[in-house]
Amino acid sequence: MAGILILNGSPRAPRSNSRRYAELFAKASPVPTETVNITRTNHGELCAKAARYHDVLLVFPLYADGIPVSLLNFLKSWQDRLPPKKPRISVLINCGFYEPEQNDVAVAMIEQFCRRTGCTLGAVLKIGSGEAILDTPFVFLVRRRIRALAAAVTAGRPRVLQVTMPIPKRLFVAASAVYWENYGRRSGISKRQMQSMDIEPQPPVT
Amino acid sequence: MKLILSDHPLPLPDLGPEVRFVDLSALRIAPCTGCFGCWTRTPGRCVIRDDATAVYPLIARSEAVFYISRLCYGGYDTPMKTMLERAIPVQQAFIRLLHGETHHVQRSVAMKQATILGYGDISPAEQEIFRRLVGRNAANMNFAGYRVLFAREADLEQTVQREVTAWLAS
Ligand SMILES: Cc1cc2nc3c(=O)[nH]c(=O)nc-3n(C[C@H](O)[C@H](O)[C@H](O)COP(=O)(O)O)c2cc1C
Numbered sequence: 001m002a003g004i005l006i007l008n009g010s011p012r013a014p015r016s017n018s019r020r021y022a023e024l025f026a027k028a029s030p031v032p033t034e035t036v037n038i039t040r041t042n043h044g045e046l047c048a049k050a051a052r053y054h055d056v057l058l059v060f061p062l063y064a065d066g067i068p069v070s071l072l073n074f075l076k077s078w079q080d081r082l083p084p085k086k087p088r089i090s091v092l093i094n095c096g097f098y099e100p101e102q103n104d105v106a107v108a109m110i111e112q113f114c115r116r117t118g119c120t121l122g123a124v125l126k127i128g129s130g131e132a133i134l135d136t137p138f139v140f141l142v143r144r145r146i147r148a149l150a151a152a153v154t155a156g157r158p159r160v161l162q163v164t165m166p167i168p169k170r171l172f173v174a175a176s177a178v179y180w181e182n183y184g185r186r187s188g189i190s191k192r193q194m195q196s197m198d199i200e201p202q203p204p205v206t
Numbered sequence: 207m208k209l210i211l212s213d214h215p216l217p218l219p220d221l222g223p224e225v226r227f228v229d230l231s232a233l234r235i236a237p238c239t240g241c242f243g244c245w246t247r248t249p250g251r252c253v254i255r256d257d258a259t260a261v262y263p264l265i266a267r268s269e270a271v272f273y274i275s276r277l278c279y280g281g282y283d284t285p286m287k288t289m290l291e292r293a294i295p296v297q298q299a300f301i302r303l304l305h306g307e308t309h310h311v312q313r314s315v316a317m318k319q320a321t322i323l324g325y326g327d328i329s330p331a332e333q334e335i336f337r338r339l340v341g342r343n344a345a346n347m348n349f350a351g352y353r354v355l356f357a358r359e360a361d362l363e364q365t366v367q368r369e370v371t372a373w374l375a376s
Contacts, residue, residue, distance in 0.1 A: 010240065011237060011238060011240045016240070061240070063238070064287065064291050064293075064294070064343070065339055065342035066281040068238075069238075069291060072278065072279075072283075072284060076284075097308040102307075105280075105335060105339045109280050109281050109335060112279040112280045112331060113279050115331065169303060169306075173302065177301070183246045184247075184249075187247045189249065193249055194245060194299055195249075195300065195311075196298075196313065197313045198250050198313065198314065199263050199313050199314060199315075200262070200263045
């Protein structure tokens with residue numbers, strides 16, 4: 001089918017940054033798109049839907065240096081239910097840290113999925129500082145890169161793009177402290193409390 | 207202390223009092239929902255009160271860890287990856303520079319030597335991805351040093367016996 005199926009692989013898909021990135025992509029895409037969240041229970045339905053598309057875009061966050069379990073489990077289901085004509089899979093990944101390159105290993109895992117299954121890896125966009133960048137003046141840079149991603153996916157060009165905040169890392173560290181301090185404040189938690197060094201009371205040693 | 211974290215039960219040599227063995231397949235651990243409660247609402251505590259809350263404190267205080275996991279697409283398969291995602295309460299939300307790269311500030315987490323054994327039907331490309339992954343983990347999980355090992359499933363028990371015996375003596 002002409003068009004692009006966008007799958008949101010964030011564990012918090014309905015409230016995720018991935019949702020906002022997917023929306024920007026849908027807006028920028030010259031061809032029609034359909035967006036669906038991956039849940040724990042809809043793998044069968046998604047595999048059937050994906051079989052009707054030549055282009056699938058996976059939008060997801062970096063989790064513990066890799067792909068989140070929510071997406072990993074879907075890929076394991078999808079692997080066995082791919083149609084004979086394999087899709088082209090593009091990637092829009094975002095991570096909390098500054099460096100877009102921190103996403104490289106997760107992208108390599110998607111590439112490995114493609115190698116294992118005979119799918120083609122399409123275009124890739126890696127976003128650094130992805131937790132916060134959408135609510136900064138630098139959102140225009142994200143929009144620009146997402147437009148380039150949409151053009152590459154539509155043209156079937158395997159481009160690798162990346163974006164982050166164009167500020168020195170030390171400034172990013174300071175700005176992220178303010179971001180998280182405000183996040184805690186909304187739940188009535190102070191910066192000092194968030195800086196606690198304590199981890200759960202230790203379980204009794206048996 | 208030392209910790210062996212495995213995604214399935216294993217026959218192991220006598221471990222002694224300073225070593226804990228955790229078999230993830232015997233535990234009930236739900237996936238992280240990405241709520242950031244462990245950073246911003248109940249710092250250091252996951253809001254999901256299942257068995258993971260007994261494991262991440264063990265990870266934090268171990269000076270040596272031995273992880274045993276099936277691999278999938280060059281990364282940890284679901285049980286180990288689920289646990290590692292649930293371990294982020296050991297970090298703060300706040301970010302620091304480490305070797306010139308941004309990473310989270312750790313809470314009371316011991317620096318550790320890590321031995322990571324990936325098993326299964328692993329291609330050379332997957333081995334390469336997994337080595338890179340563990341290299342990334344090192345910065346985020348306080349590894350002072352690490353070793354990456356691979357085993358075929360058929361050789362796993364033998365490899366674990368040999369490597370764990372050497373690891374206990376180290
Ligand atoms: C369990 C967990 C693990 C994470 N691991 C990483 C990581 O290894 N590197 C990183 O840069 N960001 C990491 N993050 C941050 C997310 O990638 C970041 O907040 C992202 O914007 C979330 O996207 P989403 O809202 O689409 O889920 C992690 C977040 C969670 C909850």
